[in-house]
Structures are given as C-alpha cells and as structure tokens.
Amino acid sequence: MGDITWFISGNHFATSESGKKIEIRDYRYKEKAYSMEDGSLLMKNLVREDQGNYIASTLTSTSGKENFCALMYDLKVYEMLSDDHIEIEYEVSNNETCNMTVSCTVNRSDVNITWESLTGNGTNVTSNVVHVQDPDPEVIYTCTAWNPITSTSKSVTPWEYCKKGRQEKPGDYTVLNVMRVKLASCILIITGLILGHHIKTEVVEASGDTPDEGPTRVKSGLE
Template identity: 60%
Template sequence: MICLSRSLVGIYLLKCILCEGLCGERRHVIGTLGGDVILRVDGTGIMGDITWFISGNHFATTDPGGHINIRDNQYNGKLYGLAGGSLNITELDMVDQGIYTASTLRNTSTKEELCAQVYDLRIYRMLSEDDIHIEHNVTSMEPCSMTFTCTVNRSDVNVTWSSSVGSDINVTDYVLYVSAPDPKMIYTCTAQNHISTSSNSVTPWEY
C-alpha cells in the first residue's frame, strides 16, 4: 500500500509539472564526460522538498537543508544534495544527458504555487590532438598544388583552418587548398566544442 501511495504521488507531481507554470526560463547546463555538474535551484520562497524528474522518472528528492533521498538505485553514489536544494551529479556519463525537471512548492508575494524549473543538460568529451586527422592529396606537380582535409572524430564541434602568418587561406567544407607552398608556412586545423579546444598542424612543403 505504501509503494502504491508513493507511485500515485509521483504521478500527481508529474501531472502538476505539466499543468503548472515554470519557475523561470529553461537553463542550459554544460557538463564534461567523467566530471560533475550542479543543477542549481533558486531557493527564494521554497516551501519544502524539491522533486527531481528525468523522462518522467522521479529519481530523487532534495530539500533546502541539503539532504537527498535517491529513489532510483542507478544513481546511488553519484547524486548529492546541496544547500538550498540544488542537485550535484558526479561521474557524468553520456546517459546522464537530457532534460531534468525540479518541481517545488514556492511562496510568491501573492500566493503559494507549484512550479517547475527545467534544465537542459548536455555532456561533451574533452578534445585532444588525437581526435583531429589531416589527410593530404597532391593534385598537381607543376605548379605544386595540394589539398588537406581535416576530420574530427567527435560530434558537435566547430572546425576552422588558420595559417602561421594570418594570411588569407582557401578553405571549403573543412578542405584546405594550397598552391606553390611556402617552405615555412604552417597551417593549423582547430576543433572546438563547448568545453575544450584542440588543434593539429601541417607543413605543406613537406609533401
């Protein structure tokens, strides 16, 4: 009977999240694979526990005193409650990425109301030089012309080319076109995501 009551409470809270207003704008949170992240709760006017959901799963409950009740065993050892009811998620994995909702009863200047704070958690891997691959192709011997294609084995990255002297370069879709290369000219392919930047360089004269 107790388990049934808790299930009904969870269903009720989820329905309330769908019908009540938001506590504020959706928050975009960036995390690093293997690191930790904090989903911060605005403690103003909070009148009790904060109920945490992801994909309809009520996985934890926190309170303003920093206590936490983990309801889903898969989160044991990686969730911690913080003062104000905020949630600390540690040892981030890609499966932790998603939309989180914190439902709480808040006392405003006019009334008490249930509202939901929504967090969009995105997790990224740190980039390294090994993630960046440059392939070359000699297209002409006289004059010497070649192309260099930069590929990155990670998703959600921005890729750019640059030269060692800052001069204009000919690039189309990550492909660098070089003609009559200067022996001292170095070209660098740089990859960047939300948490890191890495690069790899090439000297066309070597080819």
C-alpha cells in the same frame, strides 16, 4: 520552499530539500547526483547518456496559498578532446605546381573545427578543408578542434606532403597496369622467337651429318 523533485524523461530519480541530504530514487544516480545546501542539484561523473532535459518541480506556499513551480534544465555533456582525436588527410593534385587539399576531421559530436596559418596567401578554407596552392616550405597550418569545455590542435606543413610525391589517382594505376601487360607480352614474344630460332638451328645442324653408306668394300690385290 518544500522539497524538490527531479525528473529526467519522466523518471523521478531524486528528491532534495534545503538543509537535508538528497534522496536518490534511481540507483544509476547514486554516485552522480548530490544536493547543495539550498537543495540545488549537483551532478558529477557524467557520461553522454546523462544529457537531456531535467525538470525540477516544487510546491511553494504564499499567504496560505500553494503554488506549483517547475523549471527545465537542458544538460549537455561534452568530451575532453586531445590531439589524438584529430585526423589529417591530404591529396596532392597532379599539376606542375603543388596544388593540394588538406582536411581535418574529428570523430566526435558537437565539435567545431578551424584552420589557421601565418599567411593566407594562396589559401582557401571551406568548412574543415583547406585548399593550398604552391605552399611555402616555411608555412605551418594548424587545425584546431574545440567544444565548450576544451580545445586541441594539430599542425602540419603542406610542403612536406609535396615532397613525398603527388598522390596517384585511380586512372594512373590503370595506365600503369596496361603498360606492364604490354611490356610482359613483348618479352614473351621475343623469348618465343629466340627459342624457336634456337630449335630450328639445332634441327638444321642435325640434318647436315654424313649419312650411313653401309659397309666399305676393301679391294684386294688379286682383283
């Protein structure tokens, strides 16, 4: 078998041959592409931009006749996951019992998500969301995110979210604000009435003072 030419998206980036050192034609693969003893390609230090369809082509000679051979490799690059990549969000319904939904999301591509718990009672899982009814204080739910090379998990106890109080809905804020406005209006009206009554009382007291009757005449004993 002769030399092997390697392509990605039409770019001839390397040439390898059995028993020889690889020839790198594209500097971007200088620290990524290496040749095995049989001319196979070894890739290292890959990033997501390196994934794609790689083509290896070579000419073989059989009985003095040359044959062209090409193979395609679909290369995918996956990221190592950690529990920091997992985000847990919850919403508690406003019922007597604590009915809630807990969602698990991972801001990474090509990631699968599963939920697990010690018991499935009162639990309904849809995609990455788990619906829990009246959760048991002792039951722990675990969200696991995984791809073909790694997996990671994060656990939560839904009952703890119930203790924190039910999440208020947008409409609750509206009602609360209306009540606050009404209360403030009542306080303002009462304050105005008290102030008006106080001013009126002062005016009445002032009008009750003895009027000025002019100089007093003193009679003498001669009159």
